[in-house]
Amino acid sequence: MKLSRLAYMGLAAAVITGCSSVEKERASGGFEYVNIQPTSALDIPGDLEQPEKGSKYRIPETDIAQAPIGHRVNITAPQQVRPLGLGSRVLETETETRVYFDVVDGMGDSVAEFVRQAARDVLKRRNLEWQEVNENRWLTEQMTIQQTIDGEGGFLGFGGESDSELERTFRYELLQETESHKRTTSLRVNVNDFTQVVGGEEKVVAPLIVRNLETDLLNAIISEVNRKQQLAVARNKAEGIDTRLSQAAEGHSIFVVEDNFDQAWPLVNLALEEIGFEVDDLNRESGTYFVEYSEPGSGFLFIGGDDYENLGIAEGEYEFWLLDDGENTSVTVYKDDKLVSDEWMNKVFEAFKAAVKQQSKL
Template identity: 30%
Template sequence: MKRSQMALVLAASTALGACSFTPPEQAAGDFDYAQQQLKDPIEAAPGLEFDAQSQRYQVPEGDFPGALGAQLNIRAPIVVRAVAAGSRVEETEDQVRVYFDELENMDSLAPFVWENVRAGVSQQGIDIVSEQTEQELVTGWVSETALVGEDELEVVNQRRFKVSMDTASHGRTTAVKVEVLESQSQGPGSALYDAEMGQRNAATALLNALIVEVAVAQIDEDILTTRDTSLNVQAGFNQEGFPALVIDGSFATVWALMGQVLPELGFEIDDLNQSTGQYFTTYSEEASGFDWAFWRDRQQGKLPLVDGEYMIRVTGDRTTTTVTLHYNDKPLSADDLTRIFGPFAAEIRKQSGL
């Protein structure tokens, strides 16, 4: 009897679980509101009248096209991520497009961007079937499989993309846009698939991959230009006015360099976040691998810091970067920075010259 009851409970739980499944593109809950009809307006009692009412929140009457209730796709669209240096997205942009601005020491913007756009398309394993250099290219068919609806029905999407580039007459700004040229869907889930959002998301995903390719090329170029020269380091202030190391190098270069410098100075890297420019570290004087022979004696060369947790923030652009040390959620003072400047500057110059 107990086994039968347990089996019944498990069967009921499975059935309820199946019934309560909600596809990720559909809002949870019921949709009774979608069936509501307009009510007759309330009438004032004889001899009375309503106060004047604001029309601010009045819902206009009329038939409005578009999905409603369970048919409304609530999944957020993919957004264009301008992660390359000098890239940006206009606030009022309604196309899948990114702008690149010329950076200091860049010889020619358009050829550089176009070369890496082509490389990005190839990196995704997509064929290029036609091309007008630095203007546009058309891809071959790209397949994608998705599951839609409560029953997770399969839909196979095939698309061809057009990537176009429009460079301003002065040559210092260029825009790259991706759009779906042709598309077709097949499979049992085709009728449920949101083709409009799917096409925009696919175009955005491809554009983001191209932006990443440009960003990687920028980093590679930074490494090549700084490989044979050590970086200049000075004591100064960051943009917020806090004492900081000021380095004549790009953010990408200095960020990677600090991953080598910090362990040599006795900082164990516990975690990091490049998007916010943060290294989370634990400092220990005994763990330092710094070349003390640089100094006349160990006492002169050691870092006058308390052992403990430090957050190192790296901020900058393609030409200048600052490094700020934080202890107990507060930036080090100008006096503290002066005392550690020598070992830090020496190690940064040493590592950048390798």
């Protein structure tokens, strides 16, 4: 099989793959049935009762002369949209070539922009030129592919007794829809203006061929979203999780751990132990750690030295309350059922921040 590019051949990789596996797309085995001629009537011996003829199960006459049979039958399997990336999914009732993405760690502030950038990168990698009709709709330039298909079964179901020239033209359309809450976006791929000409004559192709072209591009974008998300998570882990000193709506000081509650909960435990707070009890449901602080070297039968610095705060029991705040987790501190002072929070902040970052890297 011979291939040539006429325009932006980003699809070439998919086409070449099809050519290399052309034998898998052709029916194989024996085709003796092709030459079997149907009998005109049922031959019943004379000594048997002749059955009554009925039309209930009669096979209607159809014009099947041009239908592919034998080795000309194309057995290409339909490609499936593969939601392999974290947060990607396909609806069971979906009839379009579409995938949904829910925001997950590593996608930043906008899942829509994260997916949009992944789609751009795939189009660039495939050398596809496109126009952004608006923020949520893109059209690629029309592409033309020429192929020479052989007569031995042909390619994609267009076989004949001699080689033929196949020309295919189409463009991709990408459509993105984002939910109002901004935490979910969908991406749909359409193939528009599709035509296929074989031997100078335009041919109608099975919907499967067009659907596979759409699926091929969408799966490539899903893989790119997954790759970018995994890299971002690894990069964030290498940098560690930040903590900042902020104020609650009521005006008191709080620590804000820049990660969700599920990630922050165990990190805060380890960080508190590292800076001198011994965890006596905890309640994950209420997000509370019950701790006791002792100055370095003040423990019973103290020998040697502790591996944390003196925070300059009063010894005693404290409660650290963690509150889920979406992508972040706020930490409020109490002593004797009262909020600690802003001065107390300032004294502990740097040590707490460093401990959280260090533990998140492990």
